Amino acid sequence: MSSTKPLPAALQRWAEQRIGPVVSVRDASHDWDRSRVWDLEGERRVHHYLKVSPSVTFFTRESRAYHRIVPALGHTRAPHLIDSRAQDMALLLTAVPGAPAKELGLNTTQWRTVHQQAGALCARLHEAAPLDPADRVEAEASLSAAADGTEKHLARAGDRLDHDEQQLIRDHAARLRRVGPVPVGYIHGDNQPRNWLWSTSGLALIDFERSRPAAYVQDLVILATTQWADHPDRETAFRRSYGRELSDAERHALRCLTALDAVNCLAWGPDNGDAEVTARGRRTLDRLMKEDRS
The missing domain is CATH 3.90.1200.10 (Aminoglycoside phosphotransferase (APH), C-terminal lobe)
Known part of the structure; x- marks a missing residue:
């Protein structure tokens, strides 16, 4: 990865209001400029992911998917949406193993x-x-x-x-x-x-x-x-x-x-x-x- 992308403070505060205190943040973005994903570790080593979509279209598509079709895959077969923040195109997701x-x-x-x-x-x-x-x-x-x-x-x-x-x-x-x-x-x-x-x-x-x-x-x-x-x-x-x-x-x-x-x-x-x-x-x-x- 060419550079580490910091998690905006406002998004960390928003996430903590929903999942509790965040102990550590790791940049988990793909190696391309528009990818912005962070691994959030909580106090009991529970992990969540915060993703900022690269476009309104992608945010809309992914939000719809998590509401309409992803739950059918099952609890451990895909992340599940905890919350979204449309103004920042942000999605807060559970982590899955692997x-x-x-x-x-x-x-x-x-x-x-x-x-x-x-x-x-x-x-x-x-x-x-x-x-x-x-x-x-x-x-x-x-x-x-x-x-x-x-x-x-x-x-x-x-x-x-x-x-x-x-x-x-x-x-x-x-x-x-x-x-x-x-x-x-x-x-x-x-x-x-x-x-x-x-x-x-x-x-x-x-x-x-x-x-x-x-x-x-x-x-x-x-x-x-x-x-x-x-x-x-x-x-x-x-x-x-x-x-x-x-x-x-x-x-x-x-x-x-x-x-x-x-x-x-x-x-x-x-x-x-x-x-x-x-x-x-x-x-x-x-x-x-x-x-x-x-």
Whole structure:
């Protein structure tokens, strides 16, 4: 982490009014400028997290998630919201046990178990609450909205893609608009091992700021382009516990979405110095190009 971010005194006072005296504060932010998260330790070594959202949109999404869908995961399977402070876009959360799965050096069997539990939690999240009418409209338009962003990402990526690669992306965006109806609801929005906490208690999901109404299959894109690309056994474990097979339309949509994810990664990654995201985009695009030529 490049620098430690101090917790504003007003937010610590607000938190202490709800959870009691704070003995120590640890900056638990991700290593990017807009991430602001603190681990608050209380007198009896009870920990809570205070998060300041990076935008009104993220604060609104995460607040809705903690009220509407996160409770369905269960007491130890996700943080729970203690209180929020809209003027500061602040959320005060319980802590759940574990560390991000991607940091733990898990073996093959452990990874399968993690994906098995992730599939079950993902299904529980997707089934947690019915969409209200406005959210249903947004969810049913989510695939078209993803396709709508294609030209913006292509322009930003520029010459990082050659002509044939750009055409492949445009073709997949056009196909995405034609896949037909797919199941929709509330999704996590950033469903991947950095947001999966693993411990002896099992798996917990965190970080719901990208939760939104969308096609369920959009929650599988990052997994398909990272974890599952080299480890089909992990995909099998996830899907078995997810509880249903993807429809033909969903499988078609997932392939199209991986193409759009690739150009997004190649637009965002280099501009933000993120080698991991850049490599993800390049690898996905190379794979799709190879498959289209075969």
